[in-house]
Every structure is written in C-alpha cells, then in structure tokens.
Amino acid sequence: MATIAFIGLGNMGGPMARNLLKAGHAVQAFDLSEAACAAARDAGATIAAGPGAAAAGAEVVITMLPAGKHVREVYTGEGGVIASAKPGSLFIDSSTVDVDSARAVAAAAEAAGFAMVDAPVSGGVGGAEAGTLTFMVGGTEDAFKRAEPILAAMGKAIVHTGGPGNGQAAKICNNMILGISMIGVSEAFALAEKLGLESQKLFDVASKSSGQCWSLTSYCPVPGPVPTSPANRDYQPGFAAALMLKDLKLAVEAGQSTGSPLPLGGEAAQLYTLFCNAGFGGKDFSGIVNMLRGQK
Numbered sequence: 651m652a653t654i655a656f657i658g659l660g661n662m663g664g665p666m667a668r669n670l671l672k673a674g675h676a677v678q679a680f681d682l683s684e685a686a687c688a689a690a691r692d693a694g695a696t697i698a699a700g701p702g703a704a705a706a707g708a709e710v711v712i713t714m715l716p717a718g719k720h721v722r723e724v725y726t727g728e729g730g731v732i733a734s735a736k737p738g739s740l741f742i743d744s745s746t747v748d749v750d751s752a753r754a755v756a757a758a759a760e761a762a763g764f765a766m767v768d769a770p771v772s773g774g775v776g777g778a779e780a781g782t783l784t785f786m787v788g789g790t791e792d793a794f795k796r797a798e799p800i801l802a803a804m805g806k807a808i809v810h811t812g813g814p815g816n817g818q819a820a821k822i823c824n825n826m827i828l829g830i831s832m833i834g835v836s837e838a839f840a841l842a843e844k845l846g847l848e849s850q851k852l853f854d855v856a857s858k859s860s861g862q863c864w865s866l867t868s869y870c871p872v873p874g875p876v877p878t879s880p881a882n883r884d885y886q887p888g889f890a891a892a893l894m895l896k897d898l899k900l901a902v903e904a905g906q907s908t909g910s911p912l913p914l915g916g917e918a919a920q921l922y923t924l925f926c927n928a929g930f931g932g933k934d935f936s937g938i939v940n941m942l943r944g945q946k
C-alpha cells in the first residue's frame with residue numbers, strides 16, 4: 651500500500667480519494683475548499699496545508715482539478731508538486747485538460763526527474779463513487795505499469811493510449827464523437843415528430859439499422875425507448891451539458907493547434923454553447939433534443 655497525495659477533492663476527486671482509502675492506501679489530501687477537505691478528513695485522509703505539503707513524502711501524487719491552468723499551477727507553481735515531491739515519485743493527473751497543458755506539465759516533471767501520466771476518466775460521479783471509472787492513460791510504458799495498480803482502486807478499465815498527452819487526446823476525440831452523435835440522434839427524433847413518426851417506432855427501426863449508436867441505444871434523448879436514459883428523469887445528469895461543452899471546446903482548441911478541420915465538432919460546440927447559455931448547463935447533455943425541437 652502506498653502513501654498518496656490527492657489534490658482536488660471535488661465531485662470526482664472526493665469519491666476517488668475515498669476509494670483509495672478503502673483500498674488501504676494512506677491519503678494526504680489538499681483542496682482550496684475547506685468543505686471538501688473536511689469531507690476527506692472524515693473519510694480518513696490527512697489534510698495538508700498546500701499542494702507541495704501534500705506531495706512531500708508521498709510515493710504517488712494524483713490531481714483531479716478543473717482545467718489546464720490549475721494543473722500547471724499545482725505542478726509547476728511556486729511551492730507546487732514538482733518543487734516538493736520526493737525523488738522517484740509518480741504523478742498522475744486525472745483532470746480533463748487541453749493536450750498542450752498535459753504535455754507541458756509532463757515534460758516539466760520529466761525534466762525534474764519524475765515520471766508522469768495523464769489519466770483522464772469517463773464514467774462521471776457515479777463511476778467515481780462506485781470505483782468503476784475508465785482511465786485513458788498517456789505516458790511511457792514504465793509509468794503506465796506503475797500507475798495501473800493505483801488506478802485499479804478507482805476504476806475498472808485502464809487503457810494505455812500512448813505517450814504523454816494521449817490520454818487527453820483519447821478523451822476529447824471520444825467525447826467529440828459523443829457530442830456530435832447525440833445531436834444527430836436528437837435531430838432525427840425532432841424531425842420524426844414533425845413527420846408524425848412515433849419516437850418508439852423510429853427507435854425500433856434505427857436501433858436495428860445503420861443509424862444505431864450509443865447515443866440512441868444506451869442514452870436515447872427522448873423519454874420511453876430506453877428507460878434508464880436521463881430523458882426519463884427530466885434530464886438530470888448523467889453527464890452535464892456544461893461538461894460536454896468543456897470537452898468540445900478542448901477538441902476545437904486541439905483542432906486549431908494541429909490544423910485539423912473539425913466542421914461538425916465546431917458546430918456541436920456552438921450548439922452546446924447556445925444550450926448552456928439558455929440556462930441548461932446543469933442538465934444532462936441529451937436535453938439538447940428539446941432545444942432542437944424548438945422547446946427549450
């Protein structure tokens with residue numbers, strides 16, 4: 651069992667840190683929020699005074715922070731992780747951030763003699779609580795092998811996707827497919843309604859035809875055909891539209907920095923911007939069907 655620094659104890663990081671404690675690891679935790687620290691203390695973590703203090707003495711440092719700027723600050727800032735960690739420790743960033751930040755921080759860690767992986771997740775808060783997250787891991791083979799048993803306490807699928815930054819690359823490419831496919835499925839249901847075709851009938855055909863996809867058969871955006879989908883509970887997330895928009899913006903940014911045209915990814919980002927600006931950022935992302943039906 652290891653001593654693990656855990657920095658960022660929000661909706662995802664809080665339950666992830668609890669699963670590490672349950673697995674028998676010692677956790678030295680830090681978050682800017684006192685309430686988040688208190689919850690981690692109640693679960694058995696010791697609370698450190700800052701990111702550097704959390705990292706000092708730990709064999710592994712895990713971060714679960716909002717965005718690239720927070721990750722850069724926590725690792726490379728004054729009194730940050732790189733300045734304070736013990737030689738030989740392993741860094742794991744599970745936040746969803748831009749690929750450029752992931753690669754820059756991994757390079758700074760490597761230059762200081764530390765191994766680092768980016769290991770963003772899918773599975774949401776439910777997956778974080780149940781310990782069933784999927785991790786997409788970018789880093790060297792050696793760093794991946796060291797990270798794998800630690801990540802296993804928090805997830806069920808751990809996939810090595812290549813070198814530094816490739817965990818983030820896999821995450822934004824996957825979520826861009828998801829955002830685009832959800833809009834495609836939603837448009838089809840909106841059109842079917844205007845054509846007098848019942849939702850269930852469209853589902854019965856498309857789920858067995860070439861229109862079949864996860865957004866249709868596992869997460870159908872209209873109530874009825876898939877009883878477990880958020881459409882049946884007033885679009886309570888699930889996966890909030892604001893998080894989908896964040897990931898689509900990261901994809902658009904990566905498209906710009908690599909010169910990759912993303913006509914549909916860009917359009918999906920614009921539609922989710924409209925949906926979020928209309929006040930629906932906290933609703934499940936499949937709720938965009940109502941905007942496309944003209945009934946926010």
Ligand code: NAD
Nearest residue numbers: 658659660661662663681682683714715716745746774775
């Ligand atoms: P959150 O806002 O609930 O938690 C982030 C935490 O980081 C907060 O508690 C905040 O106080 C803390 N924090 C910010 N700056 C800090 C700093 N400098 N030092 C220490 N703590 C700091 O967010 P979340 O929902 O837990 O998401 C975390 C990451 O996981 C994000 O990158 C998000 O995109 C990603 N993610 C979230 C979900 C989800 O369903 N919530 C799913 C997949 C991935």
